[in-house]
Amino acid sequence: MADSQEDGAPLRAWLGLAVLVLPVLMIAMDTSVLYLGMPSVGAALHPSATTEIWILDIFGFSLAALLVTMGNIGDRIGRRKMLLAGAAVFGSASIVAAFAPNVGVLIAARALLGIGSAMLLPASLALIANLFTAARARSAAVGVWTAFFAGGAAAGSVIGGTLLYEFWWGSLFLINVPAVLVVLAVAPFLVPEYREPEAGPLxxxxxxxxxxxxxxxxxxxxxxxxxxxxxxxxxxxxxxxxxxxxxxxxxxxxxxxLLDLSLFRRRSFTTAIAAASVGALSWAGMSYLTCAYRQSVLGWNVLGAALLGIPMATAVFVAAVAGVRVGSRWGVTRTILLALGSAAVGNLLLILTGVGTGYIWYLTGSTIAGLGYGVLFTFASDAAVSSVPMDEAGAAAGISETSLELGSGLGISLLGSLSTAIFRSGGDFAPTLAETLTDANGDTAIIDSARSAFITGMHIAILAAVAALVLTAVVIWMINRRGTR
The missing domain is CATH 4.10.860 (DNA Excision Repair, Uvrb; Chain A)
Structure with missing residues (x-):
């Protein structure tokens, strides 16, 4: 089939990409969709406080621990083979999770979901290098892949809230099954196989x-x-x-x-990974804190609070698709600096939020920040498939996804802990704002004081995120200015 003049790739390649982004969308949603579903899970399975944490966390544990390994194995045994195996594991685990009769089975299913995700993500990203040989088309495809990943993570709470409104909590997992079936049925015909020709022992x-x-x-x-x-x-x-x-x-x-450290000698790869990791840190911290802000300070219900996240999810999606095109015009370094600046400005606008008001500033700030995040995450993914030899793309994709996972965890940990410490110093409050409001029993003085303390903590944590974004931009600018790209 002839190449499209505009895309620089045959239609079959774009159809293959459509198959690759399906599991990515499901995995991205699984990172956030269960937060809204935990009350329903708790009512059905009655987990303890400890096991409830394990239900939420085991997915991220198994995913982060296996990304680099699975990317490396996929390079050796075949990326399409790894994709199909990962889809089978992910789909089977989704069915088990949906009908889990007890907490132990649900935790095990969530662990399997993480393993399947670790198999799918590096393979799907690395296969883009095999589908698209033209650099411009490949970068555009990476932008689409990233848009579905970042947009899916942002939209997970919205979709989850809608499903929980209509169905039981198991529906949060069953929505994965149709996408998995499409991948298993269509990928063998549209996605090429690739394995490293001279792979050494694992x-x-x-x-x-x-x-x-x-x-x-x-x-x-x-x-x-x-x-x-x-x-x-x-x-x-x-x-x-x-x-x-x-x-x-x-x-x-x-x-x-297992991990070729020489990849980090490639300045374009290291710069993109570092910028995106700091972006993930600030994004996760902002999302974590503003979720509590929308519900416990502004007083929106779960679905309404989720709908307030749509503008940012849209901004991330659009910026991820357009980011590579902007980069080709402005250059990689300038575009990354612009993206870091957009993320910093958007976060800074959140300082204008207040008790009972300020959702307009939240919408404005999160949307502007989302534009920067979309570009940053695209460049991390693009570096993983474009800045390294084709036979190392799977391992590089594993590094990219692991850095984002760790960056997100660090953001929630550091920024969340900083905000909580300042909140707790503002009065004799419970560990969280939600618990404090429940314990207040309608006492308006305690409620107002707690909300004000939370806002103060959130603002200081966001300022710390802005400082991290600005510092990263300054370091990248100085390195580039010295001509050491």
Missing amino acids: DIVSVGLFAAAVLPLVFALKRAAATGVDLATTATAVVGVGMLVWFVRRQRELPTP
Whole structure:
């Protein structure tokens, strides 16, 4: 089939991309869709406070720990094979989760969903390099892929709220099944197979070390966000960092490492990954804090609060699609600086929000920030498939997704903990604003004081996120100015 003059790729490639983005959309939604469903899950399965946390967190644990490994394995055994296997695992786990008879089965199903997601994400992103040989078309395809991933994560709460309004909590998982069936039926005909031609042996010790590094770090981040920094959190983080150092040293010694550290010598790759990671940090922190703001301060119900997130989700989607085109006109470094600036300005506008008012400023600020985030996430994904050799695209995609996952966890942990500390210092309050409002029993003085303290904490945390975005932009600008790109 002849190439389209505008797209620079055959129609079959774009149809293949449509197949690849289906599981990406489902995975992105699964990262946030269950937050709204936990009350329904609790009413049906009666989890304890500890097991409720595991239901929410086990997905992210297994996903983050296996992304690099699964990307590397996919390069070796075949990316399409890994995609199809991941779809089968993801779909099966979705069915088990939807009809889970007890908490243990649901936790196990959520873990399998994370494993299936880790198989799907690097394979689907890396296969874009095989579908699109023209650089411009490949970058545009990466933008579409990123748009569905980032937009799906932002829209997950909206879709979840709608499903919960009409159906039971299991519907949050069953919506994955039709997409999985399409992938399994159509991908063998539209998506090419690719495997690394001269792959070395897979180092099992490195696989274990990477999991032993990432799992404690993710656990420490989530624990710090929930309970603050204590001895257990610090000790877990130290173990994770120690394992990470051991992992890096081993990669330098192996002839065929699990993670090729030379990828980070590519300045375009490292710059994009670093900028997107800081973007993910600020995005996750902003989303976490403003979710509580919309419900507990402004007083919107769950579905109404979710609908307020539509403008940002739309902005992320549009910017992700258009980001590569902007980059081709402005250059990679300038575009990344522009995106960091947009994210910083959007966050800064959130300082104008207040108690009982300010949703217009929330809509304006989150939309402007969303434009920056969409571009940042696109460049991280594009660097993973365009800045490295084709046989390393799967591993690079794993690095890209892992950095975003860790950046998001760090954002919720650091910014959430900072906001909570300031909130708690404002009075004799419960650990969260929602609990404080419940315990207040209608006492308007306590309610007003708690909301004001929360707003103060949120503003300071957002200012910290703005500082991180600006500092990252300054460092990238200085490196570029010295001509060390």
